[in-house]
Amino acid sequence: MLNINEYFNGAVKSISFTSSTSPASVGVITLGEYSFATSSAETMHIISGSAEVKPANAKSWISFNAGEHFKVAANSSFLIRVKGDTAYLCEYC
Numbered sequence: 001m002l003n004i005n006e007y008f009n010g011a012v013k014s015i016s017f018t019s020s021t022s023p024a025s026v027g028v029i030t031l032g033e034y035s036f037a038t039s040s041a042e043t044m045h046i047i048s049g050s051a052e053v054k055p056a057n058a059k060s061w062i063s064f065n066a067g068e069h070f071k072v073a074a075n076s077s078f079l080i081r082v083k084g085d086t087a088y089l090c091e092y093c
Contacts, residue, residue: 008034014090023092033081038072041093045069049086054079 003016005025012034014027029051044053046068052061053070056077064070072078074093 008032019091021091025090025092027088027090029080029082029086029088031082031084033079035077035079037077038074041074042072043069043091043093044072045089045091047087047089049082049084051080051082051086051088 001017005014005016005027006012007014011030011032012027014025016023016025018024026047029049046064046066048066050063050065052063054061055072061079061081062070
């Protein structure tokens with residue numbers, strides 16, 4: 001079953017599904033900076049575009065381009081900012 005999710009007044013939209021290995025979502029983040037909290041561990045793959053990510057308690061931003069990914073611990077949070085539409089695949093562990 002597919003579920004459509006919308007965050008930040010429509011600036012981030014995703015479709016949730018269950019892959020062959022785990023729950024996942026695929027979506028697009030539009031221009032801006034956003035804060036997300038996690039309940040489970042996540043691996044976020046940048047499909048197109050680019051993003052800067054600042055994990056909880058980190059002092060600096062880390063850049064990720066299309067084809068790269070980053071991991072987020074369970075029960076954590078992160079900031080993400082993009083300069084243009086950025087597509088992603090998020091796998092939940």
